[in-house]
Amino acid sequence: MHLLWLFAALLTLTVLAALYFAMRRPVMAEDGDAPTRAFLRSQLEGIEEDLRIGRISDTEAVAARAELAREVMRFEREKKHEAAKGSVRLPMLVALPLVALVAFGTYFAIGRADLPAQPLAARDFAADQTHVSIAEAVAQVEARLVETPNDVRGWRALAPVYMQMGRYPEAANAFRRILALDPPDAETETDLAEALIMVNDGMADDDVIALLRSAADRDPMHVRSRFYLAGELTRREDYDEAAALWQYLLDIAVGTEPWVATARSGLAAAQAGTTGGSLAEPTPDATQEVMIRGMVEGLAARLYDEGGSAAEWMQLVRSRLVIDGADAARDDLQRGLAELAPEDRIALEAFAQELGL
Amino acid sequence: MIIELGHFAFVLAFALALAQTVAGFAFWQRGGAASHFVQQAAIMQFVLVGLAFAALVQAFMVSDFSVRLVYEHSHSIQPTLYKFTSVWGNHEGSMLLFVLTLALFGAGLAAFSRNLPDDLRTLVLSTQGLMVAAFSAFVLFTSNPFWRADPAPMDGTELNPILQDIGLAIHPPLLYLGYVGFSICFSFAVAALISGRIDAAWARWVRPWTLASWAFLTLGIAMGSYWAYYELGWGGWWFWDPVENASFMPWLAGTAMLHSAIVMEKRNALKIWTVFLAIITFSLSLLGTFLVRSGILTSVHSFASDPTRGTVILAMLAAFVGGAFLLFALRASALRSGGLFAPISREGALILNNLFLSAATAGVLVGTLYPLVLEALTGARITVGAPFFDVTFGALMVPLLLLIPFGPFLAWKRSDLVAVTQRLIGAIVATLVVTIIVFALMGFPVSLAPIGLGIGFWVMFGAIAEIADKGAIGRASLAQNWSRLKGLPRSVWSTAIAHFGVGVTVIGIVCATAFQTEIVTSMRQGESVEIAGYTVHYDGERLVEGPNYMAEQGAFRVTTPWNTTRGITSERRVYAVSRMPTTEAGINTYGFTQMYIQFGERFGAEGRVVRLWYKPYVLLIWLGSLIMAGAGFLSLTDRRMRIGAPQSARRKQSEPAQ
The missing domain is CATH 1.25.40 (Serine Threonine Protein Phosphatase 5, Tetratricopeptide repeat)
Known part of the structure; x- marks a missing residue:
């Protein structure tokens, strides 16, 4: 399972690197108000278009333009976007190892790194058979049924085996459970x-x-x-x-x-x-x-x-x-x-x- | 190892979502590095949850029963498609899909939001990150799909046979895209309240997300309804079941939001209301999740749920909804009210629309929750059935439907109802003529059906009239008509098409309800039954073996009034592993009409109980929904949805000509 940890570490590093380089991306001298300006411009185009297709009359268009102009003026007055206030890169850099820590810590607590995958096709049932005698298998299922007595599949598995082993009272009990469940x-x-x-x-x-x-x-x-x-x-x-x-x-x-x-x-x-x-x-x-x-x-x-x-x-x-x-x-x-x-x-x-x- | 790597990827996504939330809320005003970080985190999150999901899919495909979820909901002899869909045909897997969809919308916003101001985008993504973190934690610690079984069982228990259908591949993903998609609108609302920036631009920015979610939800609900119709074998397409209502309420509220956002965008009005609707819509989605997943309701959707999970979801619901409303209460009063308008105006019509839709939402909500609350308080068990919903909902929908055609004709600010009615005169005349013809063909019965059909026709003709009016059809030359129609913005087309779809659905509902014929009878081999002019001949039954079931299959032949004959089979299946019986209805489609046969129990020595339904024009119900959703997607391609994008050269050239 060392491979799992290797891949997990690689995955984490990739993600953290992506974040790191994203943060280092140069902050363009962006105009924080550009999106709003673009929106207002498109509003104006919308009015022109409505006028063109006859959705509004000339007088309505004039009124709409005037209203938009008031919006633009208010926007210019209330504009509060300023340049980025100082760099936050340092606290953000601290966040990166924390992400890794939380991830590994949580996974350590709830993951099952010790368990390999067991796709059906790859499972060696013949080997299972030689290792586990019928009696052992029955004992395993019985143990599980003590915990989950309502698992009808368990009873269904056991009942015919009991019959075959000649344990008739147990078989009768198992069939009774199946009928009840x-x-x-x-x-x-x-x-x-x-x-x-x-x-x-x-x-x-x-x-x-x-x-x-x-x-x-x-x-x-x-x-x-x-x-x-x-x-x-x-x-x-x-x-x-x-x-x-x-x-x-x-x-x-x-x-x-x-x-x-x-x-x-x-x-x-x-x-x-x-x-x-x-x-x-x-x-x-x-x-x-x-x-x-x-x-x-x-x-x-x-x-x-x-x-x-x-x-x-x-x-x-x-x-x-x-x-x-x-x-x-x-x-x-x-x-x-x-x-x-x-x-x-x-x-x-x-x-x-x-x-x- | 793939399973555990998937599990790890999911845990990493959770950690990343936490970081995204904290960093975003702490530094949203700073722009720059924080903004880039949050964007990148949202995208990586989606990649990681996607990896986790892929790992789970892989475990299901290879039947790895060392994963408890695979053992509990799949089986080695299940057909491949159902091994795949089993991934979300259960509580844990579907919650993972829920988180994947949350992350998808977050990543989508991060990737396609160059036209958003930095601070708004960061706040939206932080809120979205908070939801991803909360729901990931819920999945990781209470409903983890990666929990293992050691030793691995020999074989699985099977996916619920009712869910073994192509419908499971379509309905839940679409529904989640809609349901969860509204989370972005919710995040936008929270961001707006925190930053105090709620204006027309906000409405424009949130509109594509609302539209996409709404269109997906429309598809998801319609597909769910069609699936229930053909799979459950009751012949009905809508049962006012609490689970259906749970998906319908966000749709109603989302539809209201779609319309109120137009007023906000165009006129800078209804702002508080629109933000409120954005919160309500996603809250209703969460409420639906809670109702379905808590085990309060029993349905095919509830899977094996336990009360603890329900409590956790309830706590999350309370935190998100409560938090959003608290924010709303604190900030809404500070918002500037918007443009003024007269009652008779486009704004006024859209407000009426919102009133009716909200009242309908409230009606459905009351009908859905009342029995639950009553049981919790008094222990009395009652059900609120279709009659309540039919009356309440119907009474609210009729005036709304009557008003639909007026809306698009009304001018903003103030309008003239008489003039609008004059422009609609063609649609009014056409509706009356068609309705009277239908009424006459039916022999003037004492029935509400012709009126219902009339309403459907009115909505359809109203939509056509809008396009005709905009295209100046009848007022200008054909060439001019054509160029005007070509020049109409896609949003105009999509409005008309969506409203047309509503009319189509209404007609389907009225026809399928009023004119359907149902016969329950017992049939022996060789016998025939007449239903609505169709002759159904029972050819006998045989045993059929499916990949993982045995079925008693009844074979029928249906002869239409115009003397064509087609076979139809209907089955009663018993699934090998779960020993669960299901029915497969036999359906023949004739145009929009369907013949629906359900093969029932044995009756006497050789007979069978057979239920037959003749459902005229029933397909229009779903066709109308498809049209509505299609219109939503069409609207997404409207030029104005892509502000900031360079304009096409052709349009620039045409401008000087005006």
């Missing part, structure tokens, strides 16, 4: 519901159902909340409503979504329950699978549509690896790498390597 939306409500389900070891209580219902009401096209809701209702053997929900999901689907197959089997299970058929009594395992699949497909649908954070893509890739195997996981990984910003891509790549993909 920002206008509630279907995504966040579903996120919170998801976190609460994980806290309760995969069980959804009435609060969770209420959250999912609220999310579904908020957005007629929201898939993930309905998926959870339909799965949970199937599990609770509320087959009528579950079947209606599965049907609704299939109705709004284009047909190519990866979760359509799951929704079909969910619908089949619910319909079987409705007719009371023993044919396909949904075993707990089956509904559990429907639920898990629903979660994963819901997440995939969202990430494919809207993109997401590196943490969310990691979550998807890992889940997919467990459910559908390496090939399916690799598809998600490719898509994630394509969607993510360069600095986030590094994290996802490292994660994939860990998983052996």
Whole structure:
């Protein structure tokens, strides 16, 4: 940062030199009254011009000239401009170093000469990644949030990371803060519901159902909340409503979504329950699978549509690896790498390597 | 390093402004070295603040999130233009722009003031320096745009999506050039009061600065109004919102000053009043800054403001305005009163103009401050809405507009109203004929609209009549007409053009208010709606991805009564980072008329709420403002604005011929 001080000093010297030489500029034997004389002359020209273009009549012009003449006489009488009284150069010279002193003093107090510029393009996020583990990064954000608990961006950054780390109660808390700070939306409500389900070891209580219902009401096209809701209702053997929900999901689907197959089997299970058929009594395992699949497909649908954070893509890739195997996981990984910003891509790549993909 | 160097340059500018102020006030009578010093300091100050501003721009352009302001108001995926405009799309950056503009006008005066007496120039620059110093201190110590963030965040929060528009590149800089430009007039007023020199010459010297500021303010307000019109999606162009009023009050007072300064320059009268207006105008600018920045008002302009800053601005407002008025009270009585004149005269007309404009300013001021004062005193929350302003302001504007055409025809000192009316007979007849035709075309409705249009036509025809009269059209040969018109000073042309612009704006306002049609309906894909003879067909919606937002875009086709069809799209956007929704109105322009479509929420399974406005001749509102501002700039080029400059050879030759 020595360079900064060098440039600052140069800048100051340039400015002070400009001032110094301006002061030394010879004071011409200026007539302090010249501007006023010039003005009065232009007034006279104005009268002549008005007369020429017919804006005033001859008599008015005579009166105006007379009035101007009185002005000129008064001006000559009251003229008080005298030659400059003595030089003020010395006190002014003293001012120059004072300017430098105030500038450096003030800057010293409030400036951050120690901080280099950090343009985005020049920042080495890969290096940042190796230096800072996720746990450290989380700790940093947490520390900042203690000071600024209303910084919704902090909570938004933390929540998915908590989910990924398996810290579900913290994740639920983070999602609650987001809902309190920002206008509630279907995504966040579903996120919170998801976190609460994980806290309760995969069980959804009435609060969770209420959250999912609220999310579904908020957005007629929201898939993930309905998926959870339909799965949970199937599990609770509320087959009528579950079947209606599965049907609704299939109705709004284009047909190519990866979760359509799951929704079909969910619908089949619910319909079987409705007719009371023993044919396909949904075993707990089956509904559990429907639920898990629903979660994963819901997440995939969202990430494919809207993109997401590196943490969310990691979550998807890992889940997919467990459910559908390496090939399916690799598809998600490719898509994630394509969607993510360069600095986030590094994290996802490292994660994939860990998983052996 | 560039950021810190910019920060340092700004601190240096602050120190320089302090020196300029102290040296200037101490030695203003001495001329010579002190005068040169103050001039040079004013110029260097502008260079330094300019460097600081450039450094901040650079930080925004490269997304350097180690600058807190960049982190708080920009984002790496924002389009380049909005990274640039984000610089002033926030409190700190816009205050830096404020100081930059103050310094710009100071430097401008220092550079282009050879025709000013040394002592006056030094005093004006010292006052200007004092303001630069005060506002720099405010920026440095309470709202510093160079504050850093360590460690630097990964990415920024985004610029308020409503501000992500080309309007932010145009409206604030223009508005500041006007708003802050009046600071020079304020400095001139303070200098006049200190030196005791208030005469016709002073009015001449301050006039170009008043004109330039006024023209910029006109543009700034007009652009702000058009921006609000198309961006906020309410279809309105003026809401009597306190923030709008804050910019409108200096404009009204500035317009009054523009006119009273003419009397001062020509007749050496209205001097105290003109100085008073100069102080009032900039005080209203400062009041506007305070209202907008203190967080007292909530609007798109308030950004994240905290009460401390508001208090500091209030203290500065009190110091500057209070100081100026104290000076005024001490010195005004010592001023010599000026030339005498009869009530029916050019002076009299300009005084009437000033009375109406000042009363209008006061009306707007009361309507703007009353709710604030009431809330502070009793805690009661009320809003003073458009009906109050429409009635108060309208009642004051009608007589003023009726009088406009008379003014330029009246002679100085004493005039003959009957003779002037005779010279205006052509304009009167034309106005009546056109108004009656319009009235008949409308089917003689019971409405005030034809009268409003008549007033607009009257102002326009009055302006044309003035030029025709000066050019002796109908009284001399065509060749003589032409040479007389060519010989008219630019100030005559600009007066007529500006007044013509007022008429154009009035007609736009009347048409857009009285004849607009609004429909709120729900539409499904494939449905059509009729509005004012136009057919609007809804083609359906699709998702569109912008650089940093997703939008639901409604596509419409508009078929005009004369069977041409053009597409129009209107969007509802959600910005990726801030998750904030905005609406983008779809606007088709037909001549001066616009079709305005706002794409609303979902309605039922497939429908959409759609709001449509047919706004006849709405563009005239802003076109008239552009004409007014253009006339202001034209007037700046008038020969007499450049006194002291050598006269052209051609003119010297023509003189002996007379």
